[in-house]
Amino acid sequence: MSLPTKNFLKEISLQTDHSKKPTEKQQKIIEAAIKMFAEKGYANTSTSEIAKEAGVAEGTIFRHYRTKDRLLLSILLPFIKKSFPSIAEGVFKEINLDQLTSFEAFLKALITNRIEFIKAHKEIFRILIKEILYNEKLKKELEPFVIKNILSRILPMIERFKEQGELVDLPAETIMRILFTHLFGYFISRFLILPDDIVQDEEAEVEILVNFIMEGLKKRS
Amino acid sequence: MSLPTKNFLKEISLQTDHSKKPTEKQQKIIEAAIKMFAEKGYANTSTSEIAKEAGVAEGTIFRHYRTKDRLLLSILLPFIKKSFPSIAEGVFKEINLDQLTSFEAFLKALITNRIEFIKAHKEIFRILIKEILYNEKLKKELEPFVIKNILSRILPMIERFKEQGELVDLPAETIMRILFTHLFGYFISRFLILPDDIVQDEEAEVEILVNFIMEGLKKRS
Amino acid sequence: MSLPTKNFLKEISLQTDHSKKPTEKQQKIIEAAIKMFAEKGYANTSTSEIAKEAGVAEGTIFRHYRTKDRLLLSILLPFIKKSFPSIAEGVFKEINLDQLTSFEAFLKALITNRIEFIKAHKEIFRILIKEILYNEKLKKELEPFVIKNILSRILPMIERFKEQGELVDLPAETIMRILFTHLFGYFISRFLILPDDIVQDEEAEVEILVNFIMEGLKKRS
Amino acid sequence: MSLPTKNFLKEISLQTDHSKKPTEKQQKIIEAAIKMFAEKGYANTSTSEIAKEAGVAEGTIFRHYRTKDRLLLSILLPFIKKSFPSIAEGVFKEINLDQLTSFEAFLKALITNRIEFIKAHKEIFRILIKEILYNEKLKKELEPFVIKNILSRILPMIERFKEQGELVDLPAETIMRILFTHLFGYFISRFLILPDDIVQDEEAEVEILVNFIMEGLKKRS
DNA sequence: GATGAATGAGCTTTCATTCAT
DNA sequence: CATGAATGAAAGCTCATTCAT
Numbered sequence: 001m002s003l004p005t006k007n008f009l010k011e012i013s014l015q016t017d018h019s020k021k022p023t024e025k026q027q028k029i030i031e032a033a034i035k036m037f038a039e040k041g042y043a044n045t046s047t048s049e050i051a052k053e054a055g056v057a058e059g060t061i062f063r064h065y066r067t068k069d070r071l072l073l074s075i076l077l078p079f080i081k082k083s084f085p086s087i088a089e090g091v092f093k094e095i096n097l098d099q100l101t102s103f104e105a106f107l108k109a110l111i112t113n114r115i116e117f118i119k120a121h122k123e124i125f126r127i128l129i130k131e132i133l134y135n136e137k138l139k140k141e142l143e144p145f146v147i148k149n150i151l152s153r154i155l156p157m158i159e160r161f162k163e164q165g166e167l168v169d170l171p172a173e174t175i176m177r178i179l180f181t182h183l184f185g186y187f188i189s190r191f192l193i194l195p196d197d198i199v200q201d202e203e204a205e206v207e208i209l210v211n212f213i214m215e216g217l218k219k220r221s
Numbered sequence: 222m223s224l225p226t227k228n229f230l231k232e233i234s235l236q237t238d239h240s241k242k243p244t245e246k247q248q249k250i251i252e253a254a255i256k257m258f259a260e261k262g263y264a265n266t267s268t269s270e271i272a273k274e275a276g277v278a279e280g281t282i283f284r285h286y287r288t289k290d291r292l293l294l295s296i297l298l299p300f301i302k303k304s305f306p307s308i309a310e311g312v313f314k315e316i317n318l319d320q321l322t323s324f325e326a327f328l329k330a331l332i333t334n335r336i337e338f339i340k341a342h343k344e345i346f347r348i349l350i351k352e353i354l355y356n357e358k359l360k361k362e363l364e365p366f367v368i369k370n371i372l373s374r375i376l377p378m379i380e381r382f383k384e385q386g387e388l389v390d391l392p393a394e395t396i397m398r399i400l401f402t403h404l405f406g407y408f409i410s411r412f413l414i415l416p417d418d419i420v421q422d423e424e425a426e427v428e429i430l431v432n433f434i435m436e437g438l439k440k441r442s
Numbered sequence: 443m444s445l446p447t448k449n450f451l452k453e454i455s456l457q458t459d460h461s462k463k464p465t466e467k468q469q470k471i472i473e474a475a476i477k478m479f480a481e482k483g484y485a486n487t488s489t490s491e492i493a494k495e496a497g498v499a500e501g502t503i504f505r506h507y508r509t510k511d512r513l514l515l516s517i518l519l520p521f522i523k524k525s526f527p528s529i530a531e532g533v534f535k536e537i538n539l540d541q542l543t544s545f546e547a548f549l550k551a552l553i554t555n556r557i558e559f560i561k562a563h564k565e566i567f568r569i570l571i572k573e574i575l576y577n578e579k580l581k582k583e584l585e586p587f588v589i590k591n592i593l594s595r596i597l598p599m600i601e602r603f604k605e606q607g608e609l610v611d612l613p614a615e616t617i618m619r620i621l622f623t624h625l626f627g628y629f630i631s632r633f634l635i636l637p638d639d640i641v642q643d644e645e646a647e648v649e650i651l652v653n654f655i656m657e658g659l660k661k662r663s
Numbered sequence: 664m665s666l667p668t669k670n671f672l673k674e675i676s677l678q679t680d681h682s683k684k685p686t687e688k689q690q691k692i693i694e695a696a697i698k699m700f701a702e703k704g705y706a707n708t709s710t711s712e713i714a715k716e717a718g719v720a721e722g723t724i725f726r727h728y729r730t731k732d733r734l735l736l737s738i739l740l741p742f743i744k745k746s747f748p749s750i751a752e753g754v755f756k757e758i759n760l761d762q763l764t765s766f767e768a769f770l771k772a773l774i775t776n777r778i779e780f781i782k783a784h785k786e787i788f789r790i791l792i793k794e795i796l797y798n799e800k801l802k803k804e805l806e807p808f809v810i811k812n813i814l815s816r817i818l819p820m821i822e823r824f825k826e827q828g829e830l831v832d833l834p835a836e837t838i839m840r841i842l843f844t845h846l847f848g849y850f851i852s853r854f855l856i857l858p859d860d861i862v863q864d865e866e867a868e869v870e871i872l873v874n875f876i877m878e879g880l881k882k883r884s
Numbered sequence: 885g886a887t888g889a890a891t892g893a894g895c896t897t898t899c900a901t902t903c904a905t
Numbered sequence: 906c907a908t909g910a911a912t913g914a915a916a917g918c919t920c921a922t923t924c925a926t
Contacts (some may be wrong), residue, residue, distance in 0.1 A: 631844040
């Protein structure tokens, strides 16, 4: 895949101008593409397969999305915008941060929020992860974007809780990395590798996960 | 990719018949393929690229490996044989299990051992993970193999330590799943997503990781 | 060549679904393929040669016929349907059988009819014969079809004329075989080996041929 | 197939210089090639298949025969020399022509002789016919050779018997063509299309065949 | 806007042939 | 002599993309 633009962020905002409502055919195409990309991966899915699955002519795909690349981006970009940048914002909006007296409460809110989000967009999440891993280019282009949006928001949060004496005495970046490694790893394991319905008691699952991380990160006395 | 055989395990043992020493060119081909598959993924790498990278004619690849599929398997199968089946065996051989009085010690030995193994074959690990995620077929064929080899060995171990009162009072399968999710997730995050040299103090890293998991899994008093 | 189906007869009827009108390019492709297959044989003709001859892109061939195999079948199947099953039917339709008082008259009608048919499709006939000889698989798949359609129609005819005392006292199968051997042999010699225009007086030719066969087969007194 | 020489006849005599006895490996190669060419046709048989069947290395084939073409010729040329040029000679040698008072006796001797010859070299005969039909070039190069050798010998014979009043009053060329068409057609039908062992009583078969032809060709009173 | 025929670049694979050992 | 690794040209085929209708 050769991404059509060098400036990923600009592309995202340009893409936003798609204020026009998608036609019924467009909807069908997107649905078909999501299904097949998630199943077989972008590179293993041909546009003709998508067209057949969507019940449209192959030309129709290109009329709307110009290239296969942009079809992928049309799926991923809205998802990325809704997920990464707001990774904390979403939390912040739904929770009154001031009332979060503990890092544990913050973490629980964050994880619950993200799990729900991924569950609501499971297939697109799968596509994104697969392509990040498979496609060095996409990964590279996403990296600064993620760093800017996630790190910049979470790091201060960590600093604050460190000051409050809630977290282990490690550099904030290290804590960040540990947190990220485990959370991200958890999401991939759970949503890309394990069977779909393995977790039954979601609340208990989050409880364990938070406990897990907290015990690893909380200040040792 | 259409895997050339239905019986993955048989294929593995047949593949062992590599009694003939590989040519110099064969070595070059394998090296080039590993490099490119790890970088761009199997589906995004053409055999002509591999040939060019290896400095051989494209025909030479097919003289030795018959298909692109089998080239991939030639890389993955030896790795799988060395990694999955022995995931605990390796640990058992190097450590005197009887002396492992605690689950923590066992976990530390296991993780250290596997990290070293992956570090020694980082690129092949990347290829394997990428293809497992990207290629539903490979995943499906690997699943029973993994279940048989990993679960059957680790589960008894967990039972034992549960009986010794070291582990949280959850079903062994749940503990297993939690352990797997986090370890696997950790490996993927660390070796496929984060930059190569982010971990400097490996011993401390394992310490944190084990601590992390132990705190989450140990018996709560 | 690996024929795409096991059931030749089914394939034939499926193929009939050619309800869509062929494109102009499709027509060109078929014409070019017929010309080149007849000239050089299927195996010695490359799809790129056909494309060049037809004045289309190579991809166009595969868009319409999926494989080189099916291109060949697209040419042969309609011909087979029109030729073999009706080998006698065509005769029966055009001639009032009841009025055929003699085997000689029947034979003459049959031969005249088939010669005209082959002359009208000389190139396809050549392709078919060549492939039957060259391609064991095609021959095998065609065999039961031919037996069913030809033998079952001609044998009763022979029996009838034997009863009328017109034919030599040999088993009907033997007469059938002799007839077949000579007719088929004649067609191959004439249309595949001898120059195109060697026969000038067609009527005389048939006369000689029928005479030839009749003298060999008629009842000896 | 691109025949390696323009002058077929010269090639034949050059080839004769192979007075050296073939090695055991050469024998194996020739046998394997004959078997596979007869079965699948020249174009559908790869040199590596031949090598495997013969139990030699692929290089060995090329060491002895330089090209795949020449391997084919090594098989066909001796056969052609023994068959076509002597088509009558063989007859002449074995039979005392002067004693042949009738065309029928000549024909019977000729046919019996040729049937035995083909039966002794059935596979090579098949290869030759297949390639003559499949390969326009070979056919073209063989044509003058055949004309020169066959026509020049049989035509005078026909003239002679015509003068003796044994044959129908048609131009000798026409009689020749009819004879050729039927004989050649008969051989192809019998040895390439019908099953191997369909003829049980060979003597009766020849009897019928000769009768067949004679009745067609003999002088009508 | 929607279609699907047409394209051509590029893919995997085959194969006759060469040549160092 | 025999081998088989290596070659590269050409084969059949796929696929994203274009464009006339």
